[in-house]
Amino acid sequence: MTPDARTLVVVADGHRARLLEQPRIDGPLHDRPEWLSGLKEHHPHSHGPVPHEGDPHDLAERAFVKDLAHRLEGVAREQPFDQMILIAPPRALGHLRDALSPSLAHKVIGSNPHERVDAPIMTLEDVVHGVRRDATA
Numbered sequence: 001m002t003p004d005a006r007t008l009v010v011v012a013d014g015h016r017a018r019l020l021e022q023p024r025i026d027g028p029l030h031d032r033p034e035w036l037s038g039l040k041e042h043h044p045h046s047h048g049p050v051p052h053e054g055d056p057h058d059l060a061e062r063a064f065v066k067d068l069a070h071r072l073e074g075v076a077r078e079q080p081f082d083q084m085i086l087i088a089p090p091r092a093l094g095h096l097r098d099a100l101s102p103s104l105a106h107k108v109i110g111s112n113p114h115e116r117v118d119a120p121i122m123t124l125e126d127v128v129h130g131v132r133r134d135a136t137a
Helices: 056-078 090-099 121-136
Strands: 007-012 017-022 083-087 108-112
Touching: 007 056, 007 090, 007 121, 017 056, 017 121, 056 090, 083 090, 083 121, 090 108, 108 121
Parallel strands: 007 083, 083 108
Antiparallel strands: 007 017
């Protein structure tokens, strides 16, 4: 593993996300809200009547995560990175993993199944460090 590896850290829940950049392994994290411009929050009742095929919250979460995965493809084209770490509650994390393209999924080196969208940078740096430690154990 090269210490200069650039990492994209994706922090999400079912309707909001943050993208952070770590320019080198164990370096500082930098919020990159501009990489999410245009990504809309999805709420269970934001798109009119919901079909009877599922839970409205789950459908809204899946729609948001699908949009997020599509946005990550664009970020990967414009801001090449070597690795990706995913941080999201378990259900959203599963949906996100399912929505990633094979090329992005290949970059995922680990994840943290917790709600941390509002966490301060210092907390997220600790989480990322723990994910890296677990990935090499």
